[in-house]
Amino acid sequence: MPLPHVDAALREVVHALDDLGAVGVGVTTTVLGRTLADPLFDPLYEELDRRGAVLYVHPAGEGAASPLITGHGMTWMVGAPVEDTVAVMHLILAGIPVRYPRMRILASHLGGALPLLPRRLDNHLAFESPETPELPSVALGRLWYDTVSHVHSPALIAAVASFGADRLVLGTDFPYEDGEVFLRAVDYIADSGLAPEEATMILYTNAAHLLGLSGP
Helix, strand or coil: CCCCCHHHHHHHHHHHHHHCCCCEEEEECEECCEECCCHHHHHHHHHHHHHCCEEEEECCCCHHHCHHHHCCCCCCCCHHHHHHHHHHHHHHHCCHHHHCCCCEEEECHHHCCHHHCHHHHHHHHHHHCCCCCCCHHHHHCCCEEECCCCCCHHHHHHHHHHHCHHHEECCCCCCCCCHHHHHHHHHHHHHCCCCHHHHHHHHHHHHHHHCCCCCC
């Protein structure tokens, strides 16, 4: 999306979804220093919600605006999953998932650190972000997550345990990962120790539900 230009983004939604047959749009975790929960973007979310379209969130490569990350050679190895984590939490604390329930939010990289945090988030909510409209653990269950974890099976298993296998879809990080690494990104789903039916959901059926391709 050409954000922060919301009018141009709305025109692009029409072009992408109506003319090109796309099922959703992509945004970065921040937009020129703005959080995705900035009210400026509400008209975009309203339109995606009206259409029941996908909003895919991917890191901006800014190391979560932290010089402790970007200044020490960790922009992508650490910064990217931190950006995933922070961006989703911005959306949750602002109530975006519950306000726009038909907009299907897809987070990259298993949601960063979020598979490890649901109970901590819930326990800290009352004194730190008491105006949040629903428990983070509930809001996290409204989202979808891709399986890019650089073939780290424990992370995948934690995401399944925290979110449910039905909320995960195959991700490969192509073209950043290609060749043998690309193949492993697919193969590790079935080799991770998940139940066969869970692996089948992740590899085959969940994406059809997410993208609205599986019928009513």
